[in-house]
Amino acid sequence: MVTNMKNFLCILSALLITVLAGCASPPPATTAPEGLTQSGTWVVREDQVMALAAGHAGQGTLIFEGWQYPFEFSGARIGVSGTDTGDIKGEVYNLERVEDIEGTYFPKAEFDAANRVTGAWAHNDKGVKLHLRLQGENMEINLQAQGATIKLIEQ
């Protein structure tokens, strides 16, 4: 019994050390800006990005409190070019209730040193903020400051 307890403590110590090592690993690529609390993440898959680019409504998925919520995304006016398109995904901040994700968003683009759009920030009238990141390595988008509407899809 004493030997077993020693074994158990030994393994628990290994678990603890590994957890600490995990905590010390690089943080996520994007950290929450000061004053904002990350609530979830969202993604619009590549095929839906292309639908948006073609002027149609697209669908995305919000992951919030361990549940996936599909939503419709329209009016974004996204122009996509480049050799390697991909998903558009990002984080959601200040979302308390899932219904508050709905609304009209006005994107403000982020640029890199070469003045290429790398992403965007947008918020609705309920204070929910979306951060948008491009996934395709050679993907370029042209965001117009049109109102993009998000509406949850009834499951």
Added chain:
Amino acid sequence: MRRALKNFTAAIGLAAGLGSGNVASADLGEAATNPVSNLVQFRLQNQHSWENYNADSWSNAGLIQTVIPLPSVASKFDSLKGIVTRATIPYVSTPQLDGVGRKHGMGDTNFLAFAVPKKAPPKSVWGYGVAIDIPTGGDDEFTGSGTWKMGPSAVFMASPRKGLQVGALVFHQWDTYDIRSNAADFSTTFIQPILTQHFPGGWYISLPDTPQNYDWEEEEWTLNLGAVLGRVMPVGGQPMQIFGGVYYNPEEKDEGRISAEWTFKFQVGWLFPQ
């Protein structure tokens, strides 16, 4: 013990070596550790008990587990957010009581289904449903119970702050239809406390995903005390969940009944987000 520790170290090494911090991992991780998430999952698990009570040998269970939501069924009920099913199919190897030889074979298949209501307290999810054991272990009394088992199930989980999940999954089963004449009466309550803390990079630590259970016929507990360390991260673009955990059961069963004392559980799971 040395071999088990070596396996454990190898598992952790694999988990640590794969992938890097991924922004989506934390939220996907919370979905993966939510027992009633609408996230499609396919899991391969191995549960190795290197020390058993009343047997001088090891036992092992290889498990295939599927988590499949049924949105088209749930959409027929206005009050429901979703319906989630979880099936666990085991293949068991256990020592024989005489200490000579082993028995291998299918164990009983466990099926849980939860209806998840839309109405829930803030930052929480709950569900209710059924727990069914299908006697796929057949006539083999070492690997199967020889009876259909059925009963109610319920789950409640709250996320008081981001990254922390607290709750419990509970179900009870009674024997309902014997397929073997000498199948024992069965009335057992299964309680799986939920306490999971997620960290940056998709890491998490949690209580065991194996329930504690109380056998009302024999009036005894079987406990799984321990911890699980896991990670959710993309591997070659495919979101995956990997975890390893060590469980200890201090409750020895009566002579003539084998039960696990020390168990190491390892999982590789594939996640299929929408």
